[in-house]
Amino acid sequence: MKFFFPDSQDLVDPSFDFETERRAELRVRQRDDLYAHEVFRSRAYDGLLVSKGIVDGYGQVGSRYTIGQKHRLLRNGVKEFLRIDKVPYPLEVMGDCGAFTYVKEKVPPYTADEVINFYSDCRFDYGLSVDHVILSYQPDWDLKGAKPPDEVKDRQALTLSLAEEFWTRCKARKEGFIPIGVAQGWSPKSYAHAVKELQAMGYSYIALGGMVPLKTAEVLASLEKIAEVRKPKTRLHLLGVTRLDHMNAFATLGVASIDGTSPLRQAFKDASDNYYTLSRTYSAIRIPQVEGNAKLQKKISSGVIRQETARKLEKAALSAMAAFNNGKLDIDAAVEALTEYEELCAESTPKEKKASAAKSRQSRADVYREVLSDQPWKKCGCEVCRSIGHHVILFRGAERNRRRGFHNVWVFYRKLRSELGLRLEDAA
Numbered sequence: 142m143k144f145f146f147p148d149s150q151d152l153v154d155p156s157f158d159f160e161t162e163r164r165a166e167l168r169v170r171q172r173d174d175l176y177a178h179e180v181f182r183s184r185a186y187d188g189l190l191v192s193k194g195i196v197d198g199y200g201q202v203g204s205r206y207t208i209g210q211k212h213r214l215l216r217n218g219v220k221e222f223l224r225i226d227k228v229p230y231p232l233e234v235m236g237d238c239g240a241f242t243y244v245k246e247k248v249p250p251y252t253a254d255e256v257i258n259f260y261s262d263c264r265f266d267y268g269l270s271v272d273h274v275i276l277s278y279q280p281d282w283d284l285k286g287a288k289p290p291d292e293v294k295d296r297q298a299l300t301l302s303l304a305e306e307f308w309t310r311c312k313a314r315k316e317g318f319i320p321i322g323v324a325q326g327w328s329p330k331s332y333a334h335a336v337k338e339l340q341a342m343g344y345s346y347i348a349l350g351g352m353v354p355l356k357t358a359e360v361l362a363s364l365e366k367i368a369e370v371r372k373p374k375t376r377l378h379l380l381g382v383t384r385l386d387h388m389n390a391f392a393t394l395g396v397a398s399i400d401g402t403s404p405l406r407q408a409f410k411d412a413s414d415n416y417y418t419l420s421r422t423y424s425a426i427r428i429p430q431v432e433g434n435a436k437l438q439k440k441i442s443s444g445v446i447r448q449e450t451a452r453k454l455e456k457a458a459l460s461a462m463a464a465f466n467n468g469k470l471d472i473d474a475a476v477e478a479l480t481e482y483e484e485l486c487a488e489s490t491p492k493e494k495k496a497s498a499a500k501s502r503q504s505r506a507d508v509y510r511e512v513l514s515d516q517p518w519k520k521c522g523c524e525v526c527r528s529i530g531h532h533v534i535l536f537r538g539a540e541r542n543r544r545r546g547f548h549n550v551w552v553f554y555r556k557l558r559s560e561l562g563l564r565l566e567d568a569a
Contacts, residue, residue, distance in 0.1 A: 143187035145235050145400035150205040157540045159532045177547040178228050181524050185551040188232050190400045193259050194239020202242045218264040236265040240274045253306040265318045270307035272300045272323035274351045283330040293327045300325045301338050308342045321346045329366035337370040346376045353381040364394035388560045404553040405546035417552040423512045425536035428458045437486050454482040466531040472513050480506045523551045
């Protein structure tokens with residue numbers, strides 16, 4: 142099973158100085174920054190997924206690419222733009238149209254030809270047909286006599302119609318990428334129907350969309366129903382679904398590839414599971430920047446706390462982590478410095494909330510004591526942990542948080558291979 146990492150222009154700045162928190166003055170974004178595959182010597186994924194919706198932007202979802210970057214992507218091709226042609230192992234690139242960016246529209250804003258042109262100009266390895274996401278999952282609509290709403294049936298019919306046009310146009314134009322048909326459904330039976338129709342058109346690689354919000358049991362139920370119609374040569378791709386504990390079951394039911402950003406996003410979105418290891422997850426240690434913390438800035442501007450006090454405690458927390466990492470400070474003193482600053486950032490002013498703040502502080506102290514006792518960053522062999530040490534565990538600014546996300550992706554890929562009983566060195 143292959144893992145494709147969705148590109149959202151997530152890069153890190155190699156010139157960033159973690160002690161002074163300054164960058165090189167002449168640094169140029171993207172050109173001088175590094176993708177995850179440029180950070181790690183060994184692979185962290187099998188390929189990248191690039192969405193037309195992310196490149197172009199749509200509605201309120203702005204583009205992650207500048208105009209200049211878009212031009213270079215189209216002119217040089219996606220592999221040269223992402224610099225994956227420079228890494229010492231092959232990486233593939235899958236393109237999709239980014240259906241979630243226009244999910245509220247009645248019809249997709251792209252024609253089959255527009256999407257094919259995008260895949261062709263950028264020289265993708267795989268291209269997904271134009272689809273329209275169905276977000277209503279109701280297995281009861283499979284029961285006899287049930288009548289699914291016209292809206293979901295229309296979306297599936299439109300997705301299948303666009304897939305047929307996409308397939309026909311790709312064959313007529315003799316495109317170099319492998320076309321992937323997208324199946325949308327609202328129940329196990331409807332997904333199976335979509336897969337059956339796509340196979341009849343000629344597709345042997347089919348992506349299942351709209352499954353991100355589904356529970357694992359619902360994904361498995363759909364895959365089991367699809368298995369009743371799936372031809373032996375048909376491969377499935379799960380769009381946005383990364384459920385490690387069930388990868389063997391997914392593989393048994395025909396899933397050949399997945400994609401997802403959960404390992405990256407958990408580094409800075411999750412309340413507690415921010416740092417992956419092969420055996421468990423840890424919370425990152427919060428040391429927010431005084432200037433970059435809206436809640437803290439509000440307290441400072443309203444006179445609740447003094448800016449000098451905030452900066453003093455922030456500096457003390459950073460110094461405590463550095464000293465602890467170097468074996469020059471014991472764990473109790475480090476935890477005290479960390480929780481004192483965090484309490485300043487989080488504590489509510491009204492007296493009635495003092496007790497709650499104290500309880501939260503004790504809870505956070507226990508979490509920090511655990512991660513500091515284990516020091517997982519010292520046991521990790523990835524390039525991020527080796528190069529920036531304890532900074533990887535600090536929840537503080539994009540440069541640290543994104544590097545921790547890269548580390549998570551690297552670990553996730555190893556866990557995926559291990560879960561499937563595959564050796565890392567056998568990755569295609």
